[in-house]
């Protein structure tokens with residue numbers, strides 16, 4: 001039996017060979033060090049994630065919480081967290097989520113499409129004559145933070161300030177998994193701002209369609225949400241809405257840069273863009289893993305997962321499982337995978353999935369329409385590698401100007 005530790009520098013550098021061995025040799029891998037199970041096959045994660053009777057999210061879902069390591073110095077962490085959809089099991093989870101769902105339906109995502117396209121065109125106008133652009137910093141981050149802020153009801157003129165703080169949250173020091181002091185300062189500043197902003201919105205009162213008013217006006221099992229719960233939920237929406245999409249989008253730009261034939265096919269036939277984005281979401285899943293704790297004994301592959309033990313879902317592994325995807329390491333925009341695990345599954349499936357797809361597809365359509373040919377400047381690209389996220393934080397491209 002080989003050793004797997006998600007915090008091992010070799011795993012942080014390139015987890016994919018480890019994922020393959022886990023799938024083939026130990027699909028339910030137990031780590032005594034962390035008292036945690038790692039699931040790596042598609043079908044197993046698909047089943048476990050939907051089973052909220054056997055698995056609970058209330059004691060955490062981040063690798064730091066499941067594995068029990070401090071990703072920051074707890075003396076500095078004065079932030080008091082409340083409840084959010086990512087910290088509740090049904091039925092309370094169902095009620096809290098219901099307060100937000102209609103703002104995230106496919107029809108709501110569609111309603112934001114024209115605004116997204118206008119923003120994206122404006123950002124492309126700013127770099128098109130330069131012949132160079134950073135698809136993360138000049139395009140995707142600027143778009144994702146503005147769409148998330150619009151949905152939430154946050155001031156758009158603070159979008160760049162939000163981006164700086166959200167980015168800092170996920171920068172790790174040389175260990176590869178511990179937050180830096182700057183990162184912690186970013187979390188505290190962001191939370192202080194959001195706490196004040198929410199309190200002011202509560203004082204003012206309102207009944208708009210944005211997430212802040214929806215949460216402030218919601219009754220969950222007869223009771224209003226506290227400011228702390230609103231803060232945690234808004235923070236989840238802002239971080240979830242800003243951070244992951246640019247990594248998925250730059251994954252798509254990278255893959256199409258490596259496969260110019262498939263890129264040309266998308267340029268000639270833009271209706272291929274949704275399946276190209278779906279394939280990039282599968283291959284370059286930004287969130288490597290999140291998890292739960294076992295609530296009731298669960299049997300799998302002859303093993304018994306016992307209450308109180310941790311379980312981590314290795315989504316990035318599941319998306320490359322050859323039991324689900326033939327030739328999984330091949331990028332193929334014609335694949336049209338019917339299911340992927342990029343947005344999770346079950347009750348906690350990503351609330352922003354429809355919005356994220358819409359944003360990714362609009363950015364890709366607009367970029368390819370204006371920049372049909374480009375070269376990836378990989379010497380200057382920067383990848384984030386941490387225990388939880390993986391993807392480009394900077395991906396420059398060069399293209400001919402007309």
Ligand code: HEM
Pocket residue numbers: 049061085086087097148151236237240241242244245248286287290342343344345347348349350351352353355356
């Ligand atoms: C490509 C972009 C995105 C990816 C890859 C992604 C991925 C995920 C994943 C893996 C989960 C956890 C699912 C689970 O635990 O079962 C999640 C949850 C969530 N995401 Fe996303 N997300 C993306 C974009 C967004 C956007 C744009 C928003 C909002 C504007 C958003 C809001 C949320 C929220 C609120 C949850 C918690 C849902 C719950 O626990 O009920 N995400 N996302």
